[in-house]
Every structure is written in structure tokens, then in C-alpha cells.
Amino acid sequence: MSKFTLRWGILATGGIAESFSRDLTVNPETRNVKDIQHEIVAAASSSSADRAGEFLKKVGASSSAKAYGSYEELVADKNVDIIYVATPHSHHYQNAMLCLEAGKNVLCEKAFTVNAAQAKKLAEKAKEKNLFLMEAVWTRYFPLSVYVRDIITSGKIGKVQRTFADLSIGTQPEEAFDNSHRMVNPDLAGGALLDLGIYALTWVFQTLYHTQPESARKAPTVVSSLKKYPTGADEMTTMLLTFPRSQELGGDAHGIATTAMRTTPDPDGKGSAGPAIRVQGDKGEVQVFHPAFRPTKTKLVLSDGTVEEKEFVQPGPGKGSGFYNGFGDNKNPEGEGHGMFWEADECAFAIKEGRKEGKYEGLQESIVIMEVMDEVRKQNGMTYPEKIETTKYPTQL
């Protein structure tokens, strides 16, 4: 049987574009995926075509892949089936809209947009054009996440009551980033909430919201506190979410999502401080260890005395495929892939099957999460410049 090939265009040539593109070059059979394959057919850099060309060489794309010096040229390429948007948060709305308007399917990096209004507009445009659109929350597609969700829906830990989830990175932001860096720069919609807090929210949502039947899912209420960094972006944010749920499911559930730049749930790098995520039911809990964006270890602890630890090593090409932590250069342990190929596979399966959204986080869920982040920013007076909050398209950034 011939394989379905998804032809990718890569929009931007920064750190995560490199990790993602390297993962696209990994043979899917190494992860036991047989019916689809990926091909990078083009990349574009807003700086120059030369930079796009160097990028294509670096990530191991075929020599026939096209290098463009503008995003507009990329979206006009007829050989491209889907575009991976890998620019800073501030640019996602404009860049993703450019792709959709040109008739391209889109996988857009997290945080999906700057606010929920922009996310809704993208979802409407994708629907109008009958295109696939997905937020690139890669963690949702890991076998580890599938396992955790299955634990919950199978009832193994009983009725789920509460999830604690933290993604904090234990850095000194003053040393790690200058004020123009995307992690702290409000002009690029920087800050802990949109960059890191999204993963804490991902764990809260995929355990307390996504595990409910679709018709039963209700948006949570939220109370929050946020500490600002001198640039005006946030460096630490804490959110308490209440999910309205039926008595049958155990009644309302609480999600505590935290993020911070200066602390870490894993100070010794060995997991000694305990898990970063705890999903608690009335018969036990399932734990997930740091980092919330790329966890590899879980522990199930039940009130009947069962304790089961599991390791989920990312399958892959062998020596360090270039694991990128968002602001530095970090290598995967030998023999591990990065893990962005799972979300890429989902795009291929969806497009092959004619689905228009990701199966483990549809657009409605991305929008609800953006609404939570909007509310947190509103409660704490954190705004971004109007030109990146606007839904006006096109807007020159």
C-alpha cells in the first residue's frame, strides 16, 4: 500500500522550527507509524532566502526543497499542503491568517494566538475555507499523554477531583534573556503565562476537561494572581480553575496551574522533589514528572497499594536530535527523538482522513484556553500592544 505523504512548508527559521523540522525527517516507522510520511518541500525566512536555504540544509531537507525570502512566497507554493507557523506569539494570528487566506492547512505553534478573539477568527476562517487548523501543543499527542488520559477515563483513579500542574523553568531571567527576548518582551506577547503557563493549563485541561464527553465539557471559572517582570510581561502566574462537572463524574473539579521563571519543580534535575503534575481521584492519583512540555516519566499510586512507574522514552534517530528548550541549546539523551513528530503525524492522519481539527485538542478547546488566559491577564492588568492584540488583518507588525 502506498503511503500518504504530507508536504510541509516551514514558516520561520528559529529554534523550534529547527527542532520540528528535524523531527519531520525521522522515519515514522521508527515509532511504528506505517501509513503516512512527511516531506519538507519549502521553508521561508522573513530575513532572506539564503537563511531559508541554510535552514533547509541544516535540518536535512531534500535538495529539491524551495527556499523563500518571504512568507508570502511560501504560502503561494502549490506543492505545499500544510504550513507550520513557528514565529513568536505576537505573529501567529497574522501569519496563520496569511496561510489560511492562501488556502493552506496550518499547524500553528503555541500559544495559539495573543487572545481568544484572534483564535476565534482563525477558526472561522479555517471553517470558511474548509482547511485543517491545529494549535501545536505537541505534548497532547505523546503516548504518555494518551496513557494518562486513559487512566482517567478508565476510572482507575476513581472520580477525578483535582489536578495540580506546574511548568516553571528555574532560571534567572535577567541573565538568561535580554529585554527584547521573546520570553519577556511584551511586543512579542512574551511572559510566563503564554509561553510556559500554557503547558500547565494543557495538563489541567487534558485531565479535567478533555476527558469528559464532548457534550458535557464546560468552560471553567478562574481566579488568578500574576507577578510582573520589569518589561511588563509576567514572570510568575498562578491560576485556580473550577470545572463544572456532573455528580456522575464526581462533581466540580479543581485545577491549579502554576508557572514561574525563577523556580522549578525539579531543582536537582533528578525528580527528587516529586512530580510536576498530580491528577487526583478518589481512588488514587497519576503523577507526571517535569518538564510538563516533554515529560518522560509517570507514577500511578492507588489507594489499594498499587504503585506503577513508567518511562516513555521518545523513539527517534539516535544521538541528540537537537532538543531545544526555547532559549538555549540542549541535546536529547542519546537514543531519544525530540517528540514533535507525534503532532506532525496527527496532522497527516487528519488531512488523509479529511478531518479539520486535531483529535486531542480541537479549536473549541484552544479557544477556551485562550479565554482563560485573557481572563487571567484581565484580572491582573497585563495588556499587550494593540497592534498585536488586534483581529484586524492584515496588520503590519
Ligand SMILES: NC(=O)C1=CN([C@@H]2O[C@H](COP(=O)(O)OP(=O)(O)OC[C@H]3O[C@@H](n4cnc5c(N)ncnc54)[C@H](OP(=O)(O)O)[C@@H]3O)[C@@H](O)[C@H]2O)C=CC1
Ligand atoms: N513546542 C515547543 O516545544 C516550543 C515552542 N515554541 C514556540 O515557538 C514559537 C517560536 O519560538 P522560538 O523558535 O523559540 O523563537 P525564535 O526567536 O528562535 O524564532 C522565531 C522566528 O520567527 C521569525 N520572526 C518573524 N518575525 C519576528 C520578530 N519580529 N521577532 C522575532 N522573530 C521573528 C524569525 O524567523 P525568520 O527570520 O526566518 O522569519 C525567527 O527566527 C513561539 O510561539 C514559542 O512559544 C518555542 C520553543 C519550544
Ligand SMILES: O=C1OC[C@@H](O)[C@H](O)[C@H]1O
Ligand atoms: O514551548 C516551550 O517549551 C519549552 C520552553 O522552555 C519554551 O520556552 C517554550 O516556548
